[in-house]
Amino acid sequence: MSAARSKASARDTEYARAERAAKFILSKTKLRPKIALVLGSGLGAFADELTDAMRIPYQKIPNFPRSTAVGHSGLLVIGKAEGIAVAAMQGRVHLYEGYSAREVAFAMRVFGRMGMRSAILTNAAGGINPEFKQGALVVIRDHINLQGANPLVGSNDERFGPRFPDMTQAYWRSYREIALAEAKRLGIEAHEGVYAALLGPSYETPAEIRYLRTIGADLVGMSTVPEVIVARHMGIRVLGISCVTNMAAGILDRPLDHSEVLETGERVRGQFIALLRAVIPRIAADKN
Ligand code: HPA
Numbered sequence: 001m002s003a004a005r006s007k008a009s010a011r012d013t014e015y016a017r018a019e020r021a022a023k024f025i026l027s028k029t030k031l032r033p034k035i036a037l038v039l040g041s042g043l044g045a046f047a048d049e050l051t052d053a054m055r056i057p058y059q060k061i062p063n064f065p066r067s068t069a070v071g072h073s074g075l076l077v078i079g080k081a082e083g084i085a086v087a088a089m090q091g092r093v094h095l096y097e098g099y100s101a102r103e104v105a106f107a108m109r110v111f112g113r114m115g116m117r118s119a120i121l122t123n124a125a126g127g128i129n130p131e132f133k134q135g136a137l138v139v140i141r142d143h144i145n146l147q148g149a150n151p152l153v154g155s156n157d158e159r160f161g162p163r164f165p166d167m168t169q170a171y172w173r174s175y176r177e178i179a180l181a182e183a184k185r186l187g188i189e190a191h192e193g194v195y196a197a198l199l200g201p202s203y204e205t206p207a208e209i210r211y212l213r214t215i216g217a218d219l220v221g222m223s224t225v226p227e228v229i230v231a232r233h234m235g236i237r238v239l240g241i242s243c244v245t246n247m248a249a250g251i252l253d254r255p256l257d258h259s260e261v262l263e264t265g266e267r268v269r270g271q272f273i274a275l276l277r278a279v280i281p282r283i284a285a286d287k288n
Pocket of ligand 1: 124125126127203204220221222245246247248249256261
């Protein structure tokens with residue numbers, strides 16, 4: 001990009017930048033995706049199974065941030081799952097990589113401008129609730145934002161949504177019910193829980209985990225919340241599913257290791273994919 005053009009795009013509003021990225025993506029495919037999928041650490045395999053798929057590296061998409069974390073490939077895959085057109089992010093960016101909350105959530109702005117009204121976000125999380133086992137899937141009921149950042153800070157563009165958006169149903173109730181019912185039908189162990197989002201990248205201390213348990217958190221992670229806030233700001237309905245890739249610090253008497261997170265993600269990916277496949281058509285048809 002020329003210096004003149006990059007200066008012009010820096011001056012553009014977030015709305016104009018989202019619009020440009022949305023038009024670019026839609027110009028590359030005949031599909032009109034209905035559901036946005038954000039696939040977290042080690043869970044990107046789902047996007048490999050989409051049919052009629054078209055892959056766009058993030059760096060080709062105007063204004064899209066690039067992902068740097070291990071286990072995140074940085075591809076937007078537009079394709080079909082069970083006949084439903086979806087846009088899947090294989091890898092996301094995180095606050096701990098040095099991006100602002102606005103940048104982290106920018107892709108959700110783009111999905112909103114592409115016309116999507118539903119989003120499924122997945123992540124790897126540490127289990128705090130002692131009833132959760134490593135490898136369990138947890139439907140996010142609500143979150144606690146402890147990241148010290150909010151993607152809506154700064155001027156508000158009313159074309160996206162209101163200055164003070166409601167967050168009482170951050171995770172759409174009928175979607176949660178669908179996910180839990182489908183997990184049960186498939187014989188997959190699934191729970192419901194509250195996700196606490198921290199900045200990272202260091203894992204928590206055992207004292208922090210005891211504190212999180214006290215304030216009502218069942219899971220802890222370093223992602224998802226900025227995207228969910230922006231989705232709700234735009235009126236997009238959200239389903240969040242965590243994979244308990246490890247028990248949180250101090251719950252078991254051993255140190256945490258990122259390779260454990262990736263290995264557990266790998267181990268449960270078949271179940272995760274089966275659940276997503278079952279949930280997508282029901283969410284696409286949901287009128288609640
Ligand atoms: N803490 C924070 N983020 C995580 C964890 C954890 O234990 N596991 C996977 N993501």
